[in-house]
Amino acid sequence: MTDAATRTRPGHHLGAPLVLPCGVVLKNRILKSAMSDSLGDGAGNPSAAQVALYRRWAEGGAAVSIIGEVQGDPHALEKPGNLVLADDSDTALFARLTKAGTANGAGLWAQLGHAGALSYAPLGRPRGPSALELDGLICAELSADEIDQVPVLLADTAKKAKALGFTGVQVHAAHGFLLSQFLSPLFNRRSDRWGGSLGNRARLLIETIDAVRAAVGNTFPVAVKLNATDRIDGGFSEQEAAVVITMLDETSVDLIEISGGTYFPGASSSGGGRPGEPYFLDFARRVRELTRKPLAAVGGFRTYRQAAGAVEDGTLDMVGLARALVLDPDLPGVWTTDAGIDPEFPRFESPREGAVTAWYTLRLAALGGAPLPGFPIPASSGVPDANAALAAYEARDRTRHEVWRARFGRGRAGRFSDRFSTTRVSS
Numbered sequence: 430m431t432d433a434a435t436r437t438r439p440g441h442h443l444g445a446p447l448v449l450p451c452g453v454v455l456k457n458r459i460l461k462s463a464m465s466d467s468l469g470d471g472a473g474n475p476s477a478a479q480v481a482l483y484r485r486w487a488e489g490g491a492a493v494s495i496i497g498e499v500q501g502d503p504h505a506l507e508k509p510g511n512l513v514l515a516d517d518s519d520t521a522l523f524a525r526l527t528k529a530g531t532a533n534g535a536g537l538w539a540q541l542g543h544a545g546a547l548s549y550a551p552l553g554r555p556r557g558p559s560a561l562e563l564d565g566l567i568c569a570e571l572s573a574d575e576i577d578q579v580p581v582l583l584a585d586t587a588k589k590a591k592a593l594g595f596t597g598v599q600v601h602a603a604h605g606f607l608l609s610q611f612l613s614p615l616f617n618r619r620s621d622r623w624g625g626s627l628g629n630r631a632r633l634l635i636e637t638i639d640a641v642r643a644a645v646g647n648t649f650p651v652a653v654k655l656n657a658t659d660r661i662d663g664g665f666s667e668q669e670a671a672v673v674i675t676m677l678d679e680t681s682v683d684l685i686e687i688s689g690g691t692y693f694p695g696a697s698s699s700g701g702g703r704p705g706e707p708y709f710l711d712f713a714r715r716v717r718e719l720t721r722k723p724l725a726a727v728g729g730f731r732t733y734r735q736a737a738g739a740v741e742d743g744t745l746d747m748v749g750l751a752r753a754l755v756l757d758p759d760l761p762g763v764w765t766t767d768a769g770i771d772p773e774f775p776r777f778e779s780p781r782e783g784a785v786t787a788w789y790t791l792r793l794a795a796l797g798g799a800p801l802p803g804f805p806i807p808a809s810s811g812v813p814d815a816n817a818a819l820a821a822y823e824a825r826d827r828t829r830h831e832v833w834r835a836r837f838g839r840g841r842a843g844r845f846s847d848r849f850s851t852t853r854v855s856s
């Protein structure tokens with residue numbers, strides 16, 4: 430592997446290729462960031478709508494699309510629409526997905542998920558670094574032996590992803606899921622080698638990256654998504670994130686994608702950053718000099734100017750887009766040729782927690798040609814009903830419970846599942 434920095438500064442045009450440290454060339458600087466699309470078939474395999482959705486994004490011109498929350502352990506699921514990579518996965522369905530998602534020279538990467546303490550309780554086993562019993566978050570503690578198995582599990586999932594035709598993987602260490610839980614003092618109250626000092630809390634992330642790299646070889650992209658901050662008092666802070674970035678600089682990762690926020694109870698669900706600015710751009714500017722790795726940030730990019738500016742001034746090597754590419758999957762093709770057309774973001778009135786993400790998720794189903802009744806691609810006028818989207822989203826998940834259990838067993842029944850909030854949606 431060439432560990433040498435392949436990025437050159439000052440920055441680049443959004444349409445310029447990017448050579449990753451592993452040697453893979455991405456065709457431009459636009460990353461379709463991970464979204465849990467909830468379009469798995471309920472038994473961990475891809476659906477036809479998912480195939481159509483990733484073809485749509487590939488044709489739209491993004492350099493890479495990342496499928497959110499691809500699981501190796503079905504009991505650590507985020508939602509029952511997740512993909513699960515297992516020995517008996519339907520390889521023909523996955524081949525259709527990876528072929529469609531890699532059309533037009535696009536990459537299709539699997540985000541290696543493990544929801545840990547936030548595992549979907551009706552079907553999973555919520556277990557994190559520490560046992561917690563809070564309003565909206567109840568989980569058991571992982572044993573030291575179980576923690577030792579996490580890098581093994583994610584490395585095996587990465588190997589399966591490669592065999593199934595994905596062209597890269599992303600280790601999910603953001604938003605309060607398992608590896609982010611270990612980084613966060615709010616979730617992680619351990620006093621053994623996995624808790625306490627930042628070095629201990631980051632150990633699982635670093636060991637996971639090393640294990641994943643060993644499983645996929647030196648020429649396969651391995652990215653990481655990391656919080657700049659949990660955006661809650663007592664959580665993982667910007668100062669700590671900067672130190673973790675220096676640790677990542679010593680690993681074999683190919684791309685560090687900065688995000689932020691967590692599903693710990695009481696954490697802010699708003700974007701952060703300066704009003705009207707992408708959320709983590711200031712942080713990216715501060716850490717830019719700390720790493721030779723290609724750097725991306727996601728969150729709050731709404732305009733061509735913001736995206737092009739961040740790459741042209743050398744702050745970022747790639748721009749991550751999520752909601753913008755739900756609203757307009759063709760943006761990468763447009764923005765890489767300098768056309769300054771911006772998507773129109775809907776405004777929601779009094780959405781409940783999780784409702785806006787649910788609305789975007791239902792829009793993904795519509796983009797994949799399988800809209801839920803009442804949720805076609807909406808007209809641009811009018812106020813979209815996010816709360817109705819949330820109800821439809823949750824109802825769809827409930828219909829998948831039996832399918833999931835039929836394939837993966839019953840999960841962790843009992844008091845954890847009974848009391849866990851089911852309103853959380855995005856990841």
Ligand SMILES: Cc1cc2nc3c(=O)[nH]c(=O)nc-3n(C[C@H](O)[C@H](O)[C@H](O)COP(=O)(O)O)c2cc1C
Binds near residue numbers: 464466604730786
């Ligand atoms: C519908 C939806 C699902 C998401 N699922 C995931 C996910 O599975 N993994 C992840 O890391 N982030 C997930 N996110 C967060 C996005 O990747 C991104 O960090 C966030 O939406 C902010 O970027 P944006 O302003 O471009 O939308 C999701 C976001 C949305 C809207």
